[in-house]
Amino acid sequence: DVVVVGSVNADLVVGVERRPAPGETVLGSDLAVHPGGKGANQAVAAARLGGRAALVGRVGDDGHGALLRGALAAAGVGLDHLATTPGVPTGVALITVGPDGDNSIIVSPGANARLGPADVAAARDLIAAASVVSFQLEVPLPAVEAAAGVAGGRVVLNLSPPAPVPAGLLARCDPLVVNEHEAAYLLDGEPGDPRDAAAALARSGPRSAVVTLGADGAVVADGDGVTAIPAPAADAVDTTGAGDAFTAALCLRLARGDALRDAARYAARAGAAAVRRRGAQSSFPTPAELPAP
Numbered sequence: 179d180v181v182v183v184g185s186v187n188a189d190l191v192v193g194v195e196r197r198p199a200p201g202e203t204v205l206g207s208d209l210a211v212h213p214g215g216k217g218a219n220q221a222v223a224a225a226r227l228g229g230r231a232a233l234v235g236r237v238g239d240d241g242h243g244a245l246l247r248g249a250l251a252a253a254g255v256g257l258d259h260l261a262t263t264p265g266v267p268t269g270v271a272l273i274t275v276g277p278d279g280d281n282s283i284i285v286s287p288g289a290n291a292r293l294g295p296a297d298v299a300a301a302r303d304l305i306a307a308a309s310v311v312s313f314q315l316e317v318p319l320p321a322v323e324a325a326a327g328v329a330g331g332r333v334v335l336n337l338s339p340p341a342p343v344p345a346g347l348l349a350r351c352d353p354l355v356v357n358e359h360e361a362a363y364l365l366d367g368e369p370g371d372p373r374d375a376a377a378a379l380a381r382s383g384p385r386s387a388v389v390t391l392g393a394d395g396a397v398v399a400d401g402d403g404v405t406a407i408p409a410p411a412a413d414a415v416d417t418t419g420a421g422d423a424f425t426a427a428l429c430l431r432l433a434r435g436d437a438l439r440d441a442a443r444y445a446a447r448a449g450a451a452a453v454r455r456r457g458a459q460s461s462f463p464t465p466a467e468l469p470a471p
């Protein structure tokens with residue numbers, strides 16, 4: 179159904195009372211290590227929803243790489259094109275969580291930065307045959323562009339972290355998926371009215387656009403116009419991974435033939451389910467765990 183070309187990171191999480199100033203040392207909580215990376219998260223989320231999902235990516239020849247491979251395999255993600263780069267660390271996200279639950283994150287891409295057009299060439303048949311190919315920007319742009327060029331099905335780009343997108347890549351996106359911050363980045367301004375933002379994005383190059391709005395759901399803009407998608411009510415415990423769950427569910431339903439707005443309604447249910455549990459991959463729902471439409 180879905181092939182994800184993207185990042186694989188170990189999330190290293192420490193709770194702190196406050197963050198150290200330059201030159202200072204503070205003591206934190208026990209270290210927690212979780213499987214993460216937007217690419218891996220989306221592949222796991224799609225698989226947990228019952229989809230056939232494969233990941234094209236790179237890890238290092240180290241303990242984190244083994245942990246991440248294990249988590250992906252346990253979720254049932256196809257790993258024939260998850261390569262190992264010897265002598266380079268697996269990507270990590272160094273995350274401190276403050277007393278208010280606020281995150282500060284440093285991502286060290288490691289092996290993710292070595293994903294290139296040669297990896298795409300090696301996975302060419304897989305990418306060409308997929309109904310939907312999904313990307314984020316935690317891997318180098320040349321790999322994303324090469325894969326979009328090979329894709330035979332729909333291309334979905336989640337512009338995270340935000341960065342300039344070449345016009346040729348943007349033109350393949352159906353949809354471009356952004357949250358409010360990423361939308362503001364692309365539109366050079368304040369978030370503004372989300373319906374206007376989605377419509378403006380859809381006019382700026384992609385075939386369609388989706389703006390996600392946290393607890394306010396999402397807005398879809400395509401050839402059929404602009405549609406607001408409500409979010410099911412959810413007692414939010416931890417919003418980590420909500421965007422990844424949303425995008426993965428969207429890709430899966432598009433792969434199964436849904437129209438974009440119907441796929442987005444399903445995706446909003448997956449996003450809402452993901453905020454009910456802590457963590458990223460640990461929070462992704464099975465179909466039985468989705469809230470009612």
Ligand code: ADP
Nearest residue numbers: 357390391392393395409414420421446449450
């Ligand atoms: P990101 O994590 O990329 O910033 P959002 O915060 O916009 O993305 O969340 C993605 C989707 O997850 C939303 O469009 C919505 O469907 C769902 N979602 C997020 N937070 C909540 C919430 N508090 N209640 C219900 N649904 C939510």
